Amino acid sequence: MSDIKIKRSIKGRRPQFFEDREIDRLHGMVMAMATEMAVLYQRIDTMERVAAHKGVMLREELEGFVPDAATEAERERWRQKFLDRIFYLYREELDDRLAHEDEAQYGKFLDEISR
């Protein structure tokens, strides 16, 4: 419909705040994710309020909800898997450590394979 190009990047070099630019990037990522969390929170809050207007006391019902043992177990599996995903780097490092792998060893292996 229109040929108008919307520009997303900012002209002017971005300042660096930390010695390690990755920390600057992490700040951006963490806050972008926090923003999305706020969006989700607001959606749920809206759902509860809209439901209340319709006479469905979702919030009270949710507060009063008592999960049975099977549900609890399922949730705990979900939580552990979720944590595992977040801590995947630690898991990999742990595997390396258990295998007594370090960067030098990888270099040696690289030489061995590539020559």
Next chain:
Amino acid sequence: MGEQSNFFYAVPQGRHGMLVEPDRDELARQEFIRGFKAYIQSGVVPGIHASYHNEVKPAFERREGRAPRDRHEIRTLMVQHPLFRTYASLQRVSQELLWDTVLDSVERELPALLERAKTRNGGTPQGSLTLNPALPLPKYAVGVDIHCMPGGYGGEGGADDVTVGALYDRGVYLYALGMMGPMNDDIGGSAAKFVRDRYPQFKPRRILDLGCTVGHSTLPFVDAFPEAEVHAIDIGPSLLRYAHARAESLGKRVHFSQQDASATHFPDGYFDLVVSSILFHETSAKALPAIIRECHRLLSPGGMAVHGDLPPFWAMDEFNQFMLDCETYYNNEPYWGAMREVDQVAESVKAGFKTENVEFCMAPSAYRSSAGHARDFQAGEFAPGNAWQVLVTRK
């Protein structure tokens, strides 16, 4: 610092025919980012003040036997401080996220927005729009994207584009934490009220607003002086198309044109009142004196110019100067700091105004006094205190 009185529930932005309407998720993002900016002020900034006054400054004094000389020296100390780095980084991130999330709304609404601009909501046109594609855009306005707004003031994505104005209108409301009022018009509104209160006999026939952007601060002059012919200029075509459509949708008669404030096409003595709002700090060392000279040329005998901006440096201590100056380094505001050191009174006298006709005044915030929210100006945020500093020059 960080007084609780600074907490302020922002009123929703005032609607009009051109304003983008964020959808549910966009609104949640925008409100979160506005809240994030407010939180940086109340939750992070007080810690920086404390670190400076309790650690950094005393350590410097022990070492050097004197206090830090000026804002520049404070800066060399503070950029080493981890909390300051975090603050500056978060501030920058909040600014980037702000524009980006508003762009989502602009992009989604683009076809409808263009249509609304073309039809001006079906109203009878009252003002006018004159573009000049041959106008060279001043380097200070387009060399970097000022306050990190993607595309900058001069940007134009194509024929009939109004996206720069749409982005600016919504973005500035969030940037100012809503503290410039629902119509983002507190600088113009306060300046107009100031002129009327202080000079009740003054009846300007023609008014010119310099660097009007989307006309936020232009429109209060239409209301304050209904008999006057109101003109407004800026350099960006997209911005001006939006400004025109916005004014029309609000039923305000303004003549917008694409001109450089330092060399306009208006005849000598054409205006009784020339105004600008937060324009000076977005110009340059060369342009500012030229703009003041142009005001002198444009004013009729007995006319006056009123320029509103955030406080100059002499109105605050060195540490607050340093905090305010962060905009210069981190928010693409290259003239922000330097402008606050310019002797505007001397420049006005050089431009031809008599010394006794040049003064700095405080124009009480029209919005804040009407809303009953008193607060102090806080360096580090773009929001007024209880008054705007205005430079008044009378011819």
